[in-house]
Amino acid sequence: MTRPRTLYEKIWDAHVVEQRPDGTALIFIDRHLVHEVTSPQAFAGLRASGRTVRRPDLTLAVADHNVQTTARLDAAGNRLPIADPESAAQLAALEKNAPEFGIRYIDAVAPEQGIVHVVGPEQGFSLPGTTIVCGDSHTACHGGIGALAFGIGTSEVEHVLATQTLLLQPSKTMEVRVEGDVGPGVSAKDIILHITGVIGAAGGTGHVIEYTGSAIRALSIEGRLTVSNMAIEGGARAGLIAPDETTFEYLKGRPYAPKDADWDAAIAWWKSLATDPGATYDKVVVIDAADIAPSVTWGTSPEDVVPITGVVPDPASFADPSKQTAAAKSLAYMGLEPGTRMQDVPVENIFIGSCTNSRIEDLRAAAAVIKGRHKADNVRWAIVVPGSGLVKAQAEAEGLDRIFTEAGLEWREPGCSACLAMNPDKVPAGERCASTSNRNFVGRQGPGSRTHLVSPAMAAAAAVTGKLTDVRELMA
Amino acid sequence: MTPIEKVEGRAIPLGLKNVDTDVIIPAHWLKTTSREGMGRGAFESLRADPDNLFDSAEYKGAPILIAGDNFGCGSSREHAAWAIGDLGIRVVIAPSYSDIFSGNAVKNGILPVVLPQAAIDRLMEVAATDPIHVDLDTQTVTTPFQDRFAFEIDPFRKMCLLEGLDEISLTEKSDAAIAAYEQQLDADRPWLRPAA
Numbered sequence: 260m261t262r263p264r265t266l267y268e269k270i271w272d273a274h275v276v277e278q279r280p281d282g283t284a285l286i287f288i289d290r291h292l293v294h295e296v297t298s299p300q301a302f303a304g305l306r307a308s309g310r311t312v313r314r315p316d317l318t319l320a321v322a323d324h325n326v327q328t329t330a331r332l333d334a335a336g337n338r339l340p341i342a343d344p345e346s347a348a349q350l351a352a353l354e355k356n357a358p359e360f361g362i363r364y365i366d367a368v369a370p371e372q373g374i375v376h377v378v379g380p381e382q383g384f385s386l387p388g389t390t391i392v393c394g395d396s397h398t399a400c401h402g403g404i405g406a407l408a409f410g411i412g413t414s415e416v417e418h419v420l421a422t423q424t425l426l427l428q429p430s431k432t433m434e435v436r437v438e439g440d441v442g443p444g445v446s447a448k449d450i451i452l453h454i455t456g457v458i459g460a461a462g463g464t465g466h467v468i469e470y471t472g473s474a475i476r477a478l479s480i481e482g483r484l485t486v487s488n489m490a491i492e493g494g495a496r497a498g499l500i501a502p503d504e505t506t507f508e509y510l511k512g513r514p515y516a517p518k519d520a521d522w523d524a525a526i527a528w529w530k531s532l533a534t535d536p537g538a539t540y541d542k543v544v545v546i547d548a549a550d551i552a553p554s555v556t557w558g559t560s561p562e563d564v565v566p567i568t569g570v571v572p573d574p575a576s577f578a579d580p581s582k583q584t585a586a587a588k589s590l591a592y593m594g595l596e597p598g599t600r601m602q603d604v605p606v607e608n609i610f611i612g613s614c615t616n617s618r619i620e621d622l623r624a625a626a627a628v629i630k631g632r633h634k635a636d637n638v639r640w641a642i643v644v645p646g647s648g649l650v651k652a653q654a655e656a657e658g659l660d661r662i663f664t665e666a667g668l669e670w671r672e673p674g675c676s677a678c679l680a681m682n683p684d685k686v687p688a689g690e691r692c693a694s695t696s697n698r699n700f701v702g703r704q705g706p707g708s709r710t711h712l713v714s715p716a717m718a719a720a721a722a723v724t725g726k727l728t729d730v731r732e733l734m735a
Numbered sequence: 736m737t738p739i740e741k742v743e744g745r746a747i748p749l750g751l752k753n754v755d756t757d758v759i760i761p762a763h764w765l766k767t768t769s770r771e772g773m774g775r776g777a778f779e780s781l782r783a784d785p786d787n788l789f790d791s792a793e794y795k796g797a798p799i800l801i802a803g804d805n806f807g808c809g810s811s812r813e814h815a816a817w818a819i820g821d822l823g824i825r826v827v828i829a830p831s832y833s834d835i836f837s838g839n840a841v842k843n844g845i846l847p848v849v850l851p852q853a854a855i856d857r858l859m860e861v862a863a864t865d866p867i868h869v870d871l872d873t874q875t876v877t878t879p880f881q882d883r884f885a886f887e888i889d890p891f892r893k894m895c896l897l898e899g900l901d902e903i904s905l906t907e908k909s910d911a912a913i914a915a916y917e918q919q920l921d922a923d924r925p926w927l928r929p930a931a
Contacts, residue, residue, distance in 0.1 A: 276916040277909050281890040285909055287916055289927060297812065299768035310903070313913075316928060325766065345766035352768050384929060396811040396835060410811030412839035413770075414902070422906045424913055428889060430834075460753050461805035464831055494805060496834045514930070521926035528924060560753050581752045581803050681762045700757040700809060702780055 263535035265432050266501050267467045270407040270532065274390050276424055285424050289389035290406075292375045293320040293362065293416070295353040296681065297394030301417035302356040314423040315361040319384050322350050323374045324681045326367050328644050328671035338368060346682060360420070373647025373673040376400040376614035380484060381647055383513025387502035387529040392419055397614050397697060398497075399490040403483035404510065405502035405532065407467070410491065430496050431541040433466040437474040439548035444731040446624060447482030448616060448695065448714035450474065451489040452554040456564030458544055463495030466542060469534065470500050474548035480509040481620035488615045489697050492561035501533045553730050555601050556699045556712040558589030563699070565601060567717065567729045573597035592701055593709050594689070601727050604711070608692035609634070609641035609668070609722040610704070611715055613678040616695035617646030619653050621715040626659040628719035628733055634667040635725030641668040642684065644676040668722060680705045693721035737844045738899035742825045742869045745797040746862040747788050750855075752803030756810040756836065760818040773814055774821030789822065796822075799867055801858055802829040806847075807836025816843040826869045828876065830855055841892045844899065846871055854884045871896060 264272070277285040291314075298320070305311070312318060325346035333339055341347040350367065357364035365372050371382065376397055379385035387405035392398060394416040401408035415425055435454055455462075468490050475486065483500045490498025507526055510516045517525040552566035563586075565572065574586035574597065590597065595604070611617075611625050622645065634641050643663045645651040651673055654660055660670045677684035678696040680703065686692045688707025695718050696703075699710040711727060720728040764776030781787050788794050800819070806829040807815060816839040819827070827840065828848040837847040848869065850858070854876075858867060861878045868877045871893065876884045894900065906913075920927065 277912045279891070281894075283889075283891045285906065285912070287913070287920070296765055300770050300813075303768070308903075314917075343766070348768060349766060386927070389927070394811060394813075396809065398811075410835055412811055412813035412816070412835060412842065414813060414839070414842040418903050418906065421903050422913060423917075424906060424909075426891070426902060426906065428891075460808055461831055464805065465834060491809075494808065494833065516930060517926035518930055521930070525924075525926045560755075562753075581750075585752055679762045681766060698755075698757070698809065700755045702761050703757050706761070706780070 263538035265534045265538045265540060266405070266469055266499055266532055267407065267430070267432050270388055270390065271429060273388070283426050283428050286390060286427050288392055288419050288423055288425060289317060290385060290391040291318045291419050292379055292391065292393035292398070293318060294324060294375050294393070294395060295322045295349040296324045297413050298356065298416055299349060299352040300413045301420060302360065304417045305360070305420055310421045312360045312362060312420045317423065318362045318420070320353055320357045320362050320364045321372060321375045321378050322353050322367050324675045324679065325349050326674040327682060328674050328676045328684055331368050331672055342683065370648045370652070373650065374614045374617060374675055376488065377617060377646030377650065380404055380480070381513065381649055383510050383516030386510065386516065387506055388532050392425065396491045397488055399495070400484050400488035400614055402487035402490060402498035403480060403500055404506050405500060405529065407497055407499065409497040430467045431465050433463055433468045433495065433542040433544070434540040435468050435470050435544045435546065436472040437470065437546045437548050438472040439474055441474055441548045441551055444553050444716065444734055445551050446714040446716060447478050447485040449551055449554045451486045452556070452564045452712060453551045454546060455489060455493045455561045456554070457546060458493050460492065460560050460562040461494040463490065463493040466495050467497045467499060468493065468495040469540070470498060475500060476503070479620055480505060481618040484618065485615055489561065492697055502529045553714065553717050555717065555727055557593065557595060557601065558586060559592055559699055559701050560585070560589070561697070561699060561712065563589060567601055567727065569601055571595045571597050571599040571601065602729060603726065604691070605637060605726045606691045606693045606711065606721050607637060607639045608686050608690055609638060609718050610677040610692055610694040610696060611642070611718050612644030612646065612676045613696035614646065615697045616715050617644060617650065619650050621695065622650070622654045622659050625715040625719040626662040628716050628730060629666045629668070629723065630662050632666055632723045634722045637725040638722055641722045642671055642677065643668050644671045645673050647673050677704055679703060693718045693727060736842065736899045736901070739825055739844055739846055739896045740871050742798050744799060744866050745794055746799035746801050746828070746858065746867045747794045747797050748859045748862040749788060749800060749802050750859055753805045753808055754802050755808050756812050756815040759807065759815040760812065765812060765814050770817050772821065773818035777818035777822050798823060799826045799828065799869065800824050801855060801862055802827060803855070804830045806832050808833040811835045813839045813843070816840045816845055820845055828855065828858060841895055842902065844896065846896055848876060848886045850876065850884050850886055857882060
């Protein structure tokens, strides 16, 4: 009898092409997602060495980081140019490279275009038990459907394009078990913000995290993608959530997903992947769901998390001297005083979107809070950016776009938008943003920008009141 | 990739923990289709301070960087390694790295040395006045004051750095194994080929 294995170990074992004596393994990659920022140098490398793409059928390209979220077509249906010449050049490179190397490419004006980590699961291109890579750290997102998915650098993008494999060392395993029921107003984003606060930004380094427990199991696929998306913010290489009926229900009938007899065979294999009873992890963290409140970041690391009912911490309150220094620097950058109630912090900008929180469920949660209300006068800029064209169409069919626009928020075209300051959507220096994205790093939303990470419902609450707000106070 | 064996010189005593890839190279420097010239944008927000270490008389062009826990966290952007390399840095010394950054570093001929915080604290002191010596072959960091810190590195990474290896060429030697795997995969999980 074989020894009990974790979900991660089963996926790893099923993908070993060649085990090397030095401990590394050549791992087969089932799905490669490509976007415009980290691929041009990889394609240039292939071209320079006369190599081709080994498995174009397992590769899918989408532009998302640089695309504008304002109109892409004029009234006559002609493509509007991207104003920034460097952004335009990256898009042009992908548009040229994809067909030249025989790769499927979802055009920037195609109805399915969107953020690569929204498009993958939505198209059924990302599947449970597969290995998925992309030149983007938030590839961890696809772990929400039970795929071993992780971000890679451009040299590795080139390696996968050329060989459909990667040379890897196995990761250690970590279980983060969230047991119990979350309270009202607490979403998947609050769960992952809370987890990141507990384990720290380096807590998962060297590990792949499997999220387990009744609170995780109760999440929709949208919620699971949100949790796994931010595994990287806890330092982990990847996040994983075992596929179950919720996963199968979500994937059934999606364009690239298996069909008919293939579907049944796929499900049988997916069901065999769950961690065996008796399997052990290198590290285990247990969290009581009842301890999780709507959460918000105060600093410039995703580990700088407090409940919305909390206050800005005093750097002296941290035991670790290097954390004290980091907290003091964070507060200076964020323009916050220790002891300030988080609910007293005003915000001028609202961003609802990103690969963390731009799916239909996120937009519904934000709209439920916004409905019948209006954004506060001090909120200068508030944008809602769906994660894909299909999410946008669904939201419009449900009338969510009108709820946002009637409240004074802008309804945009899909893309990465104000997550990372590579396109025109930026937060000005010195201004604050309540953001549903995944990073609050220095300068992340633009030089000098100040980011507070929150859930979609919390971002909507902040839009209405003009300050960080406990969404539970706005719930009927 | 340029091979690396021994590096001696001044070490920039940055010391900060959680230095993320947005700090190493902000996103607006990523809007290029080349790997070159990233050093200009390296540590841009820190270098906005005229008294920053990177541009100081003692440390400009220093081949070693000393940092705190979780160096290179955040994005998978290899531009972070390109930027550090373009500054002339060949070795980073820190208690821990993000997994993606350390992989990217090795692929660009940059050695990520892992040492415990106590060793980092001592090297930060030495770096204020004196050079540091890093020897990949013997896996040691030494100072002019008889300090000697041994570090671990996995054998494959060590070989890549010492030989300046091209990983794609190495993997291409396993072409038959990859083809055999693909054939078996088609038999075991035929539904994996995308339907559309």
